[in-house]
Amino acid sequence: MFVSYVLIKMRKTIIAGNWKMYKTITEAIELANGVKRELFQMDSQNIEVVLCPPFTALAEVYEVIADSDIQLGAQDVYWQEEGAFTGEISCKMLKDAGCKFIIIGHSERRQFFGEINAFVNKKLKAALNSEITPIVCVGETLSEREGNRTFEVLGNQIKEGLDGITEEDVLKIVIAYEPVWAIGTGRTAKPIQAQETQKYIRNLLKELYNNDVAEAIRIQYGGSVKLENILELIQQPDVDGALVGGASLSIESFAGLVKIACGVKK
Numbered sequence: 179m180f181v182s183y184v185l186i187k188m189r190k191t192i193i194a195g196n197w198k199m200y201k202t203i204t205e206a207i208e209l210a211n212g213v214k215r216e217l218f219q220m221d222s223q224n225i226e227v228v229l230c231p232p233f234t235a236l237a238e239v240y241e242v243i244a245d246s247d248i249q250l251g252a253q254d255v256y257w258q259e260e261g262a263f264t265g266e267i268s269c270k271m272l273k274d275a276g277c278k279f280i281i282i283g284h285s286e287r288r289q290f291f292g293e294i295n296a297f298v299n300k301k302l303k304a305a306l307n308s309e310i311t312p313i314v315c316v317g318e319t320l321s322e323r324e325g326n327r328t329f330e331v332l333g334n335q336i337k338e339g340l341d342g343i344t345e346e347d348v349l350k351i352v353i354a355y356e357p358v359w360a361i362g363t364g365r366t367a368k369p370i371q372a373q374e375t376q377k378y379i380r381n382l383l384k385e386l387y388n389n390d391v392a393e394a395i396r397i398q399y400g401g402s403v404k405l406e407n408i409l410e411l412i413q414q415p416d417v418d419g420a421l422v423g424g425a426s427l428s429i430e431s432f433a434g435l436v437k438i439a440c441g442v443k444k
């Protein structure tokens with residue numbers, strides 16, 4: 179009884195900004211400074227905030243946020259620790275740059291860079307070994323949703339992505355449900371659709387692990403989250419935060435999203 183209470187209380191809302199391939203170093207410093215300024219009174223008991231700039235700006239953004247409760251995240255990683263892997267970057271390097279989170283398996287990586295579930299699994303294990311929190315993205319395309327294959331696709335992404343991950347380790351991850359058709363399109367999943375799908379994910383985690391684990395894992399929603407829709411989305415019982423792309427690129431909108439999320443009591 180005590181254990182499940184503690185686990186449920188661990189589901190602190192998490193809002194992460196995925197800056198994608200935007201922002202020069204100067205622009206990134208400006209954005210991070212502005213977000214920090216806007217959120218200086220943030221109640222970090224209630225909410226966790228993560229900024230995920232491009233690799234080139236990680237170290238500088240870390241400098242800006244190091245004296246705040248805002249955390250740093252990367253957008254991708256390679257699973258080897260070091261070696262002759264031109265163009266890649268390891269968990270060890272990301273940790274050194276100040277990262278506490280890594281986005282893994284984003285649909286843009288899957289779509290444009292051939293990322294498959296087996297790679298997601300290796301990256302996930304590498305992040306866990308380095309004590310960096312993975313934000314594992316899953317989501318269906320429009321044709322998969324229209325073909326009634328959403329649950330099948332998500333089921334495979336989760337089962338293959340989490341293959342071999344222990345109960346102890348799975349508690350350290352965050353899942354981001356991001357329907358591909360909602361990313362960068364302005365077309366958001368209806369709150370009820372997000373809830374239904376995220377409930378499915380939680381039930382699957384229950385099957386794969388157990389109820390306490392499923393209740394403890396945070397599941398974010400991502401896909402055209404903005405000031406106008408965040409409240410209804412994160413009021414859903416199984417939506418524990420948001421992974422935000424476009425609306426994380428301006429100080430006002432990102433800080434505004436965090437403030438709204440901070441006010442939601444579940």
Ligand code: PGA
Pocket residue numbers: 196356360361362363364400401402403421422423424425
């Ligand atoms: P979007 O991106 O908010 O611009 O739709 C979300 C994401 O890709 O993480």
